[in-house]
Amino acid sequence: MCGAVAAGQTVSATQRIVMEVKPVTRLVVSGAPSPLLITAGGGGGSVTDRASRYSLVTNIGGMRIAASIDRPMPSGTSLAIMLESSRGTSRGEVDITGSTVSTDVVAGIRPGSERDQTITYRFSALPGIADLASQERTVTLTLTD
């Protein structure tokens, strides 16, 4: 506010400014993993895929990423996942074969952002699994505190 001021007088005006930093948590996956096909034909074995990436941004400390699948894997097979991380601690290769309940794969993520970190999937079959028709599973990654 301002008005006519006589010489030698001081006038002040105040204003209240409200500031707030809201919590930010963003997680995005990209890339299309190739079909994980084992061609051992009964001899068992495993295949890996590293075509997927994830990026995140958060301003909250101590975040973690958990992974789950929509249905358990078929008997005699397994699925493992590994996430690289520069701002947290990767748990390495984590078995999520039956993980319809989330399992931590990265912990202790510090505030900041990560971009295009590699996601590695490993599909394995025990010897004796000679023929398994193509199936799908949905893998969900959750960034949470």
Add this chain to the structure above:
Amino acid sequence: MTLSVKTIPGAVVLLLAVVPGIALSQHSASASQTLRFGVLPVHSQASAVTPSSLITGKVTVSVEPASGPSGVHPSPPVSHMLLAPGSLPLRPPRGSTVILTITE
């Protein structure tokens, strides 16, 4: 977390807690991805390593079957089959050794 209370007349109060897979949080974000997987049978593998378009001339196949488990006789050997172009009519027993010979 969902919390419900159930009372039974004349008995104690039971507290039933249903904990979801991920603890509910105001600070979370999710992303999903679809994975496809499978195990190819032996005959598909054999077909994959002998693309007919690359084969000229006659192809002969001999199979040395692996011994089966106790009480199961090994399959008879398949010797020197003449293959038609574009096909590999072979389904060897698991663990067999397949020898392909391409001649003129």
